[in-house]
Amino acid sequence: MTDQDAGDSESPLTFAQQVADAMYEKDVAAQHMGIKLSKVSPGYAVMTMTVTDKMLNGHAICHGGYIFALADTAFAFACNTANITTVTLNGNITFLSLAREGDMLTAVAEVQSQSGRTGLCDVVITNQEGTRIAMVRGNSYRVKSKIVADMPTADL
Incomplete structure (x- = not known):
């Protein structure tokens, strides 16, 4: 994407941030789970979430659904x-290690491929010590609409 593709004064990074800000404003689920956007750039996003007592399963570890929700959110933003x-x-x-109450989880999502309407994105979730908690590989599907109606679109 060129600067002109994203508007006369917008860089690809600024463009990505504007789209992410618009998405986050409407993402009630992410906000409810305490998922926060740390970084975004074209085809890339970093999200964080602290494991709370309400996210624990019967084994006193983070329920896998919350870990997947964090990964899916980072995937969406990327x-x-x-x-x-x-x-x-x-x-x-694929779950690689346990997440416990108080752990700060970080999901790093990176688009690996985008061709036409489908894409491939990898997400790695780590804790505050850098231990890998889970890895996600997902396929994406583009529907023909915009996130922000008055902004142009660009290819990754």
Whole structure:
């Protein structure tokens, strides 16, 4: 994407941030779970979430659904930076380690491929010590609409 593609005064980074800000404002689920956007750039997003007592399962560890929700949120933010509404088509998670109450989880999502309406994105979730908690590989699907109506779209 050139600067002109994103508007006369917008860089690709600024463009991605504007799309992410618009998405986050409407993402009630992420806000409710305490998921925060740390960084975004074209095809890339970093999200964080602290494991609370309300996220624990019967084994006193973080329920896998919350870990997947964090990964899916980071996936969404990375895949939507081009201002083309993109949803998860498929996602596979592999749990590598336990997450416990108080852990600060970080999900790093990076688009690996985007071709036409489908794409591939990888997400790595770590804790505050850098231990890998889970890895997700997902396929995305672009629907033909924009996140922000008055902004152009761009390819990743």
